[in-house]
Every structure is written in C-alpha cells, then in structure tokens.
Amino acid sequence: MSLVVWDDVRAARARIAPFAHRTPVLTSSSIDRMADTHVVFKCENLQRTGSFKFRGAVNAVASLAPDDRTRGVYAHSSGNHAQALALAASLHGMPAYLVMPENSNPTKVAATRGYGARVTPCPSTHAGRRDVAERIGAETGATFVHPSDDPRVIAGQGTAAAELLDEVGKLDLILAPVGGGGLLSGTLIAAAHLAPDARVIGCEPAGADDASRSLREGRRITDFTPKTIADGLRTPLGENTFAILREHVDRIVPVSEEEIVTAMRTVWERMKILIEPSSAVAVAPLLGRTIDAKGQRVGVILSGGNVDVSAFFEVLSAEGAV
Amino acid sequence: MSLVVWDDVRAARARIAPFAHRTPVLTSSSIDRMADTHVVFKCENLQRTGSFKFRGAVNAVASLAPDDRTRGVYAHSSGNHAQALALAASLHGMPAYLVMPENSNPTKVAATRGYGARVTPCPSTHAGRRDVAERIGAETGATFVHPSDDPRVIAGQGTAAAELLDEVGKLDLILAPVGGGGLLSGTLIAAAHLAPDARVIGCEPAGADDASRSLREGRRITDFTPKTIADGLRTPLGENTFAILREHVDRIVPVSEEEIVTAMRTVWERMKILIEPSSAVAVAPLLGRTIDAKGQRVGVILSGGNVDVSAFFEVLSAEGAV
Numbered sequence: 217m218s219l220v221v222w223d224d225v226r227a228a229r230a231r232i233a234p235f236a237h238r239t240p241v242l243t244s245s246s247i248d249r250m251a252d253t254h255v256v257f258k259c260e261n262l263q264r265t266g267s268f269k270f271r272g273a274v275n276a277v278a279s280l281a282p283d284d285r286t287r288g289v290y291a292h293s294s295g296n297h298a299q300a301l302a303l304a305a306s307l308h309g310m311p312a313y314l315v316m317p318e319n320s321n322p323t324k325v326a327a328t329r330g331y332g333a334r335v336t337p338c339p340s341t342h343a344g345r346r347d348v349a350e351r352i353g354a355e356t357g358a359t360f361v362h363p364s365d366d367p368r369v370i371a372g373q374g375t376a377a378a379e380l381l382d383e384v385g386k387l388d389l390i391l392a393p394v395g396g397g398g399l400l401s402g403t404l405i406a407a408a409h410l411a412p413d414a415r416v417i418g419c420e421p422a423g424a425d426d427a428s429r430s431l432r433e434g435r436r437i438t439d440f441t442p443k444t445i446a447d448g449l450r451t452p453l454g455e456n457t458f459a460i461l462r463e464h465v466d467r468i469v470p471v472s473e474e475e476i477v478t479a480m481r482t483v484w485e486r487m488k489i490l491i492e493p494s495s496a497v498a499v500a501p502l503l504g505r506t507i508d509a510k511g512q513r514v515g516v517i518l519s520g521g522n523v524d525v526s527a528f529f530e531v532l533s534a535e536g537a538v
Numbered sequence: 539m540s541l542v543v544w545d546d547v548r549a550a551r552a553r554i555a556p557f558a559h560r561t562p563v564l565t566s567s568s569i570d571r572m573a574d575t576h577v578v579f580k581c582e583n584l585q586r587t588g589s590f591k592f593r594g595a596v597n598a599v600a601s602l603a604p605d606d607r608t609r610g611v612y613a614h615s616s617g618n619h620a621q622a623l624a625l626a627a628s629l630h631g632m633p634a635y636l637v638m639p640e641n642s643n644p645t646k647v648a649a650t651r652g653y654g655a656r657v658t659p660c661p662s663t664h665a666g667r668r669d670v671a672e673r674i675g676a677e678t679g680a681t682f683v684h685p686s687d688d689p690r691v692i693a694g695q696g697t698a699a700a701e702l703l704d705e706v707g708k709l710d711l712i713l714a715p716v717g718g719g720g721l722l723s724g725t726l727i728a729a730a731h732l733a734p735d736a737r738v739i740g741c742e743p744a745g746a747d748d749a750s751r752s753l754r755e756g757r758r759i760t761d762f763t764p765k766t767i768a769d770g771l772r773t774p775l776g777e778n779t780f781a782i783l784r785e786h787v788d789r790i791v792p793v794s795e796e797e798i799v800t801a802m803r804t805v806w807e808r809m810k811i812l813i814e815p816s817s818a819v820a821v822a823p824l825l826g827r828t829i830d831a832k833g834q835r836v837g838v839i840l841s842g843g844n845v846d847v848s849a850f851f852e853v854l855s856a857e858g859a860v
Binding site for chain 1: 562564567583584586588799803806807809810811812813843844847849850851852853854855
C-alpha cells in the first residue's frame with residue numbers, strides 16, 4: 217500500500233478548503249483543434265501564490281499538532297514552495313523559515329518575505345542548502361516540510377486532480393508535469409480512486425529526464441545536471457514520489473525546450489492566462505501530438521504561473537508607449 | 539425608457555448561453571490589500587475570442603430573422619469586435635464581412651479570417667471605413683452590427699454584469715471601461731435591475747476622455763484625437779450609449795497612461811491572467827485609490843486579453859533560453 221492513499225487526499229480537501237482557491241477549469245476550442253482532442257485545464261496558475269504548491273503546503277501546516285504549530289515550519293526552496301509555505305504558515309499565525317539559494321529570483325525572495333517568512337540565504341549547492349536548513353531546524357525546533365516528498369504535501373497536491381475530476385466527470389487521460397514528483401504523485405492517487413480507467417502520464421523536460429530514467433533503470437537518479445527553462449522541474453524524485461510513480465504511472469514523456477516555449481506562448485495567446493514553463497511541459501505533448509489523444513477527453517494540470525514578465529514591460533517602456 | 543431594458547439583457551442571457559463561456563470570477567488578496575477593499579473580477583479576457591465583445595456579437599447574430607441569416611452580417615472594426623462577430627457568425631453557419639483598417643494588427647486580421655470571415659481592408663480614416671462598409675453592405679445585403687451602439691449588442695454586453703451579480707451577490711460599486719460605451723451601457727442596464735443601490739462608474743483614459751466631456755457638456759463629442767495605449771477605448775460614444783450613460787451612470791473617472799500600464803502589470807503579476815490595456819483602465823482607479831472604495835465590495839469587468847505578447851518571447855529567444 218502506498219504511503220499516501222485516497223483517504224489522505226479526501227482529508228486534505230476538507231482541510232485546505234478554508235484557505236485554498238477552488239481554481240477554475242478552462243477550455244479552449246483553438247487548442248482543441250490544434251490537438252484534435254478535448255482538453256480541460258485545471259488552472260493552478262490561478263491558485264494562491266500562483267502555483268499548486270499552496271495546496272500541499274497548507275495541508276501540511278494545517279495537519280500539525282498544536283505544540284508543533286508554535287514552533288512553525290521550515291524548508292529550503294528557491295521558488296514556489298517557499299511562497300506557498302510562507303503564506304500557509306502566515307494564515308495559521310505561525311512562523312515560517314525559508315532557506316533560499318543566494319541566486320534565487322529576487323522577486324520570489326521578496327514575495328516570500330512579504331508573506332511574513334524569515335528568509336535565510338544559502339549556497340546554491342545541494343550540500344549548502346542542506347547544511348543551512350539543518351542549522352535552522354536545530355535552532356528553531358520547527359517542522360521540516362519537504363517541497364515534494366512529504367506525504368502531507370503529496371496528499372494536498374492530489375486535491376487539484378480530485379477537484380478537476382469532480383467537476384468534469386470522466387477523463388480518458390490526465391497529464392501533469394513531473395519534477396520532484398509531488399504533483400504527479402498526488403494526481404496518481406486521486407485518479408486511481410476517482411478515474412481508475414484514465415491513463416495518467418507525467419511530462420518532463422528532455423533536459424531533466426531523471427524521472428523517466430529512474431523508472432527505466434528501477435533506481436532513483438539523483439545525480440544529474442538539469443538543462444531546462446522549466447525551473448520548477450529541475451529537482452530529482454524523492455523516495456516516496458518515486459515509489460508512487462513506480463506503482464501507478466502510465467509513462468513519462470520527454471518535451472524539448474522549443475516545445476516548452478511554443479506551448480507556453482500558445483496558452484498565453486489563446487487562453488489569456490500566464491503559465492510558467494513548467495506548466496507548458498504538460499501541454500506540449502498534446503500540441504505536438506506526441507501522445508495519442510485523438511478524440512479523447514484529456515485533463516491537464518497547469519501547475520503554476522510564476523514567470524517574470526519584466527521583459528514585456530521593459531519593451532513597452534522602450535517603445536515609448538508610456 | 540431606455541432603448542435597452544432589463545428584459546433585453548435577460549433574453550440575451552438565454553440566447554447566448556449555448557455559445558458564450560460563463561467566465562470565471564476571480565479574486566486576489568494582494569490586490570485587495572493594495573486597494574484596501576474587496577474586489578471581484580469578472581474575467582471577460584477569458585471569454586471566447588478574448589473579450590466581452592463576443593457576448594454582444596453572438597446576441598446580435600442569434601437575434602436575426604431567418605431571411606437575414608442567409609445574407610449574414612457585416613461591420614467595420616480593427617479589433618475585438620471583428621473577431622467576435624466572425625466567430626459568432628461562423629457558429630451560426632452564416633457569412634461575416636469585416637471591414638478592417640489597413641493598419642490593423644496582422645494577428646487580429648489573421649484571427650478574424652481564421653474564423654471564416656471575409657476581410658476587406660479599408661483606409662484607417664473614419665470616412666474610409668464608412669465608405670467601404672457601405673459598399674460591402676450594399677453588395678451583400680448583410681445586416682450591419684455596430685460594435686457598441688447596436689441595442690442587441692448592448693443587451694449582450696450586459697450579460698457579463700448580470701452573471702457577476704448573480705454569482706457574487708451584493709456589490710457597492712461596479713467599474714467598467716468606456717470607449718464606444720457598449721459594455722458600460724449593458725452593465726448599467728443590468729445593475730439598475732439587479733443591484734439598484736450599487737454605484738456604477740465608467741473608467742476612461744485621460745487621453746481619450748470624450749465620455750466625461752460629453753456628459754459634462756451635454757452633447758456627444760465625436761471629434762477628438764485619442765492618445766492612449768488602450769486601443770479598445772479610442773472610439774466615441776454612440777447615440778444610444780450616450781443616452782444610457784446620461785440616464786444611469788454615476789460618473790466617469792480619467793486614468794493616466796502610466797496608471798494603465800502599472801495596473802496591467804499588477805494584474806498580470808498578481809493574478810496570472812493576461813489583460814489588455816483597455817481592461818487595466820478599470821483596475822487603475824482602485825490601485826491608485828482615486829475612487830473612494832475603502833472597505834467596499836467592488837466588481838470590475840475585465841474587458842479583454844487581446845494583447846500582443848511577441849515582445850516577451852523575442853526577449854526570451856534573444857537571451858538564448860531556447
């Protein structure tokens with residue numbers, strides 16, 4: 217039996233309901249035509265803090281025992297998990313300690329601080345992150361919340377697929393991006409219960425294809441150098457997510473950098489929503505028709521929308537528009 | 539009594555239901571904090587063809603008598619109405635003839651053609667548009683559908699506010715942008731019936747402030763040179779929309795170009811949705827607190843999301859990201 221089961225996802229739904237948005241499900245007839253299929257998009261880019269990560273973070277925080285609440289939570293993250301955990305803790309009136317690499321995007325660091333978290337910079341190496349995080353944990357007595365491998369986080373991420381399936385009914389195929397594997401694992405647990413006949417496929421950058429290699433080789437690949445614009449998908453699977461993928465996933469498909477950017481642009485232009493590159497990874501196989509989905513009902517989890525749009529507005533200013 | 543009444547909006551709701559999206563209503567706690575109020579956003583940028591214009595266009599098309607359907611519809615438009623009317627006609631299997639200025643955005647011309655419409659270029663002057671449109675009308679016997687002053691169009695645009703009020707209940711204040719006045723007029727008719735105590739305020743660029751001048755002077759100002767990035771709001775009020783505004787609107791507030799761009803960027807970054815400058819005009823007075831809305835419940839109609847994002851992707855390519 218998995219470490220995370222349907223009852224955990226069901227409990228997470230009730231637990232996060234007062235805090236998380238029930239995000240909209242959108243469709244696009246243009247994209248349906250391009251993909252020759254019918255696609256429903258679960259818009260986690262419109263979730264609080266701009267990504268699905270808030271679901272797992274707030275489920276973990278709300279699961280803490282009273283004593284642990286006082287001491288708060290900590291994690292290391294350069295991006296979406298940091299903001300998500302910071303807001304989740306803030307909504308529960310508890311402290312959050314985030315260890316963020318020195319080269320993190322300043323906007324994300326500012327957003328994390330803006331939610332009231334204490335941010336400690338660390339070297340951007342794996343060992344550097346770990347050492348600083350361990351020190352923070354020892355100093356504060358806070359509870360560690362791993363961005364993808366914590367069972368409470370996995371259960372929380374599964375609520376996105378659960379809401380989607382509740383709303384749209386039967387799906388033949390569900391696509392989700394895979395980095396650390398929290399979102400895909402939660403999606404697999406939810407789908408196994410609510411849509412046992414649906415295929416669930418993970419999508420990852422060809423330049424960070426550790427999930428497909430891990431499944432093929434039967435061992436978790438952690439030592440690799442990711443080369444991808446999809447900054448949310450550069451991390452390896454965890455022990456728990458690897459186990460859940462081995463048990464449930466149909467397969468993992470690779471996506472090229474060019475396909476990622478084309479898919480991102482197509483969604484911006486056709487659907488008028490901002491998605492980050494990591495989300496586009498789960499759209500690309502449909503647009504490129506590299507997955508057989510003809511005539512099927514397909515669900516896509518759009519994981520997040522935290523992309524830096526400065527460049528657009530700098531060009532606008534340079535053009536003298538304002 | 540107005541040319542357009544609540545019963546027309548109610549009839550339009552039923553008529554457009556099979557064709558138009560019921561668009562999501564989104565909120566943002568960041569924007570609430572910035573504006574010191576609670577804002578619900580009706581997301582017409584997520585409407586089919588990327589703007590509220592589809593509501594009015596499809597209501598007009600679906601209202602045609604059988605004989606008129608055969609001959610189709612025509613209009614002149616450089617932008618959102620062209621795409622909206624083209625798709626509305628196409629969904630009804632009837633021809634659409636669009637007269638578009640030679641300097642129209644090529645993407646919008648291509649999209650209009652993509653919906654199966656016949657596009658005829660015209661000079662970008664007012665007289666040039668009118669002459670070519672009259673010729674097309676005479677040649678085809680098609681029905682003219684004005685982008686903002688047609689009563690069927692006004693009734694259709696009112697369905698956005700009607701859906702919003704149905705979904706969120708009481709509002710103290712409703713904001714909509716005003717260019718030709720179709721959206722604001724429809725909003726006024728819907729609010730007068732569903733939320734008679736709510737103030738409805740129109741928002742327009744200071745560089746195209748004909749609506750506020752028209753109301754102040756008691757006559758419709760049509761001869762002015764708009765200077766604004768908000769390309770959807772460069773047109774004068776029509777006779778019908780002017781009459782409806784005079785009867786119902788609380789007031790019109792001006793918005794500077796800088797405020798428009800700041801509001802557009804804030805919505806992109808905080809809400810992860812693309813809005814065009816014309817939409818941002820109705821957000822800016824809240825962010826700048828130039829309207830007294832403290833502690834109130836405010837509805838904003840986000841009119842559209844048709845903005846050219848090429849610049850963003852060109853920078854991405856130039857940076858060697860792909």
